[in-house]
Amino acid sequence: MGFPRGRRRLVLAVAVLLAVAAVAVVVHRVLAPAEVSTPAHGAYPAAPRPAAGVIGRLPVAPLIVDGTLRVYAAHRQVYADRPVDGRYRTTPYWSYRRWPAELTGVVASGSIVVSRWSDGRLVALDASTGRVRWRADGPKPTESRAVARRTGAAVVWDPRGLHLTDLTDGRTVVVVSGDAEARGVEVNGGQQLWRVDLPGRCRSDVGTTDGGQLIGLDRCAGPATVEFRDAATGAVRERWRPPVGSEELVVTPLGCRTGWSDCQALRTAGPGDEAGRGWLVGAGEPVAASALDPAGATVVGEQAVVVLDGVAVGRSVRTGAELWRRADLGVARVLAAQPGRVHLLTEANDLVTLDPVTGTQLSRFPLEVGRDGTRWLPGAVGAEGGYVAVERLRRPVDPAGDDRRYYLTAEAVVLAAT
Template sequence: MALRNLPRRSRNAVIAALTVALIAAAGVTVWRVLRPTEVIAAATSTYPEATIPIPGRVGSLISAPLIVEDRLRVYAKKREVWSDGPPSYHYERSAYWSYRRWPAQVTEIVLVHQGNRPLIVTSWSDGLLVALEAESGNVAWRQQGDTLQDEYAGRRTGAQTVYPTSRLLTTEQGFITSNSYIRGYAADGTENWKRLTPTTPECHGTEFTTQHQWLVLDTCTKTLKRLDTRTGAALPELPINAAVVEPIACVSGHSQCRAMRTTGETAQGWILTGPEPRESKPLAHPGSTLVQQIVATADAENTVTGRDPETGQALWTWQAPSPIQLLASGTDRVFVLLTDRTLAGLDLKTGENLTRSGVNYPPEPESPYAISNVYTANRYIVLERVNPNIPADANDDTYYFTHRPVLVAIA
């Protein structure tokens, strides 16, 4: 019988029932789309082989990578962490594995090692910590922690998220989270200790880690406050009388830094590889870096000098063919980027030019660029390139050097 032939009361009842059914169906659909979800797309192919290509430019990427064992690149965007490989491939590839959560956002990621097992520890805007196995993309563990940041802040490249300078930092034993509490974790996700942050929010300056310490500049007292990352015990404050602290020779971001430069009435350099800082006069030089037991300084427009970290005595010099733009620490060499877009790798003992090659891409603009983030892994160097003298709050198209601003090269 047609609906129009039913009595009015019956017709209204049928319409009401259909309406309730449609609303319920729509609600189910909305819930399926918007409910909290976790999507794991584990690796289905073999772990990429380690590759070190010939020196020079390797790739021009949109996203900034963490490089794992010369085999894998790991990236982050708003709600997803994913990987591809090998690192020598010139563009991003289809995901080797990926991990996504909804509606939480990625806030920081770091690489830690549980024995010989590399893990990607990820923090999320709802406070959850999730460790992913680098080889497979499977979840190794989950741990509810503090909300370290309310939302993704990585912009186009994700560099701020992939190379964090605060909140989630690694140590030799595991990693540290910092908010109102400082918490020390083992690589397996076990929380070993926690304590209140030793600074007030308005005095909390630059924070960073060494292998065994967490340090923060108290901008009110101009001292460095320290914790032992193995036990959480407070260590004596360092009265450096500095307004600015620059971590140097870090593994990634502000994690496991081997040195620092402090600036107050004068600049001072410090080596942080022991239980107490040791002053290093050559590290006070702007732009200098520490590689193993050598301090590399740019002493003139185109001269690099390797110096004894204690005495400052010159051990070798290298004359560059053009002005120096950047010195960076590699595993066994000094990376030198020149203004003509040449990348050189220098031997630590002799200053010999081991490698030198152009890293310019012909289609890219020939105008100068500034470097906002530097990351090195073995012989790889990753540069996040931005346009000079552009404020950081400019839109991405104005701020970044090109649509693919992340340069990956080998020295």
Template sequence: MVLLLLATLLVGWRILKPAEVLATSDEPYPLLVVSAPGVLGRINLAPLIIEDRLRVYAAKHQIRADEPVYGNSVYTTRWSLRRWPEQLSGVVASGATVISRWSDGELVAVDGRTGKIVWRQESLAAPDYAGHRTGAATVWDPPGLRIAAGAVVVAEGQTLAGYDLSTGAERWRTTVAAGCTDGFTTIGGVYVCATGAYDVTTGQAVPNWPVGPFTAVGCSVANSGCAGFRDAAGRGWSTASSSPRRTFTLDRPDSTVADGLVVSTANGAVTAYREDGTALWSRPGEGRVLGGVPGRVLVFTADHHLVGLATADGHELFRFRLAYKKEDDLWDLGGLMVSDHYLAIERRRKDGPDDPESPIYYYNTDTVLLVGL
């Protein structure tokens, strides 16, 4: 009996003891493949798309990658990092560098091509995994984790810290007002939250910033690299530099920035504007602008079609139904990621419960739609 008890304890210790397992890859980096516009497939996890070559997924205790980007299934793991009992709090990427934040506050950067660790850094305490079934919240909107201008910005409570993206070295740390955790970064290199704005290179407060709270527009994944915002008064601003520039066409609550243009969907038309506020082009039809990629503005229509409009003149480049084979359209948009050549959409059941843990919250089991652009 004593020997059985000891054996049980030993097995339990081996299973539950703290451990980190890293699996790397020596395979060649996948070639860039550009798919024709259309629905490619559906999978059950939300991918963070790396340079249009790899997909990275989040789980409670693990980050892992697979390929190809255009695959209609989740494939054999290319590389992975598992940390037990720590939980994966968030993931961001710049180029091929993938940075993960863990519940013990550790930042771990890996080379997305191989999975090998590039650097690791102790940082601020982090919240537990909140990605639910698909991991979308962890890879597409990680709490308190942003990137901009070669920096990784981490927010926790009333502390904001910036780390060098290439080395992990801490650049700065500062105390901020309450309510500054859920911010965004701009293409001009500023971290913006409801209570202030901070230069991501120095951590210094940016003077004469408009008054928040703010609505960010034209953002890439992880609320980073946003091209503009609206302030508390609803006034629009562009963020190409560290000092925001007043942009009246962004005053419209339905407007955003896509491929460098201010685009509005008011009055039953999609309209793009020049910097002086005059219309560059306009096309009839209601829809929601999902973003822009080089040469194209992406519009999601009420009848669940994706339309690609040429940035230069608005002419229609493609139009197709967002459905895999014979699926219906009884779903609403959840999270999404737009890369240069691919789009991933998390679909939520239309009129479903507002609870990601509900078995009928998501549209179906393979609820993430993969789309070629």
């Protein structure tokens, strides 16, 4: 005997409703906005002091944090591993994920890691534990047409619209901007200090100064103008154009602490113009610094360093007086700089580190790991805490190629201690 027809229909309807409810629960669990924080286990590592040389190779670009951790960016995840001088990437020390937002930028100040997401959310993590310190709202990032490469270098070494700067009262501010607005958030506690409206894509951020200002390039009305905005209040303090130049401007920050944050100087040029001009930035209008005029010049403290005709030269950035010169390095170029160090890369891919004050060689070694060789070209570079990390690109470089064609190997980043 079976169920009567009416009862069968009722049972079938209930079964369908239960199935639909089960599917809805699964879909909600899978697709609903969520975050997953996996805090650190084990003791916070001490900062090591490795000997100068190549440490290892990594598949993704590391952000060196607090001299102890390497922090990485994935599509929807920011995570760290240890030790900082480990030869390979290891199991995450901590991890933080969000869904469905995408990670668009990461910066670090001391032991605080600030991440920015595609929905505009800012999430600050404690580097020692991986736990959330604060959350804040911000503007959605400006959409970028840049190719998202697998190393994540653009997210941790060049996070557009996400910059740090130190105020005179000792506070550190993270400045976050989009097309329509910018905000300043105090790093330690996550308090919003200010919010301002922006005119749109005709204005873009360039970086921040080491004196607490946001540098913007305004093309909205008339000739392109450099704008200096107070990072403590959001107010524009200075609008400036170089006295000689084209109607358009290309502005490149120099002497930055990391990425385009806490920069000491600028170099301005017209589009396609290699004969630019260098400027020191401070409280008022930028001050001309001829030692920074040549392409490839950088500034470290009070010294400008450049390679001209195969000779590395150090000059006073304020007077232009020559301090030292090195003609024994061969064909080379300035690769990166950090406090107390300037890094040059030779034609044979030797990494040479000099004292910017005296020109004394601190270390020199080939950027070679395993059997990879040195027949590669450098891509993005990160320098922090005495370490240098370099993307290795396959010769000849094909910017339109996929990642396997673009990079030398699957572990494309070489990490070195200097």
